[in-house]
Amino acid sequence: MIGLRHLETLDAIREAGSLVEAAERLHVTQSALSHQLRDLEDRLGVSLLNRRTRPVRFTVAGERLLALADQVLPLMRQGLRDIRSLATGQSGRLHLAIECHACFQWLMPALDRFREQWPQVELDLSAAFAFAPQPALLRGDLDMVISSDPVEHDALLWLPLFSYELVLAVARDSVLAARDFIDAQSLADQTLITYPVERERLDIFTAFLDHAGVEPAQIRRTELTPMMIQLVAAGRGVAALPNWAISEYLQHDLICSVPLGKQGVWRTLHAGIRREEAEVPFLQEFIQTAKQESLRGLQGIRAAS
Template sequence: MLERIHLAVLQEVEKQGSLTAAADKLCVTQSALSHSMKKLEQQLGTDIWRREGRSLRLTQAGQYLLAVAGRVLPQLDLAEERLRQFAEGARGSLRIGMECHPCYQWLLKVVSPYLVAWPDVDVDVKQKFQFGGIGALLGYEIDLLVTPDPLYKPGLRFEPVFDYEQVLVVCSGHPLAQQAYARPAQLADEVLITYPVSPERLDIYTQFLGPAGIAPRRHKTIETTDIMLQMVASGRGVAALPRWLVLEYAGTMDVVPVKLGRQGIAKQIHLGAREGDLDTDYLQAFIELARQSTAVVIP
């Protein structure tokens, strides 16, 4: 009846757009692929595809099987990888997804002692899941998600591990550098530099500028923290980053943290995991080590 290859075929046809391209990707002949899927349709008693001209369109049954493939195949791939690691004498691997640009520096300070404590566990950090990590976690592409903005879903649990304050970053010669806190209106004539993230996912917009109805004079995006802070230090704009990160760079760059509003913006870094994986000892150990990271990253 239904086998793994059938699910793989469905995924590849959807990705490649045709049976021919899917057959090439799966290293089988088109006739063998077509025969296998036709036999499955006969066994199931329902069509998976309908042909529309030279294209194939999934039926309702096909759409359902495609959704099953999206859930099942990543789990099978992960199981095979885990078993391969066990066969080679390794404990396992921890795949961490990043949904927070500046959190990378914090993560490095956790990973270093973790690798010492767990020498038989490999760690892989994936940053392509920035602001899209929930799907990767549910799809078994990663095991832990680092995020300041958890999105609670059934089957997932998020643990707060690190408190921090989001602050405005200016150069020491900036008029705001000597003030106790910044007001939204004071950024109306500023160039705001952020990571390449939509404004609705940026705290400086959602919790500071937006509620006051203020927009910066110009909004620029830069991918790397170092370049962003060099731009700020040269007086070419202001940015918003965690206070602990700004203080780390303040020793070598001419940058100053300023509170965002009288009350400031309090944030937390969370680690998200699938509930079924939380009893894995080396995953739980990483979460516990992350909770101890406050003293490591705050001067």
């Protein structure tokens, strides 16, 4: 019935004072404006402006439409600017989920640095312990998933961040502390301290114990890595943790770490995003930042070992 084109035309006519001049500004012919205006007037059933004066004079109805233009056009322009900003990846949303508890340790500094560099990006972090992150990523609830168990999918892209070794944290005075590596059997009489998530999500089971059909003597759960360390240090149990997650404690000689099995258990953390967003600048940037941050952690480990 009445479109933005009409509002823009009326606005231009007001600024220009005549159809001819307005047509030039809008890069169309005077004829186009004349037709357009006449069609609009016919459909609305009102005269919008008196073309016989110089500059042209708007009727009451014309003034009303100009007021409408003054309200609507700036809103549209701002909306379009925002969309462009989103499209070019200058602003946007990064809803992030992590599947591993320990990741907070290297993630937090990375997030801080990212926030500084991309203040326009709405950042949100959730722990994906209680739900499956892949479907959420696919449907757009999430924009990135940090996981060591990437599930391949056509619409997803999994980018490796870094590899790490899952090691067993043991008390310094434990009999296990002296071993070059630990076999599964050795855990049969130990208390294992884990994060409180399903067993299927714990690498110590899926990548080590289940293979050998071994079950620890007891399982204790806690959410907090520092508390885990305290329990281990006190000889109340052992915990399987990423090497970078405990490097700090190793340096302070609070605990010892021993590889799991002769080859050790190695895992790789991946960042998963939707393939369609592969080119979004701030996503690429974030992954770079995350890699750098994890590198610092690894350097710490080298220094410690």
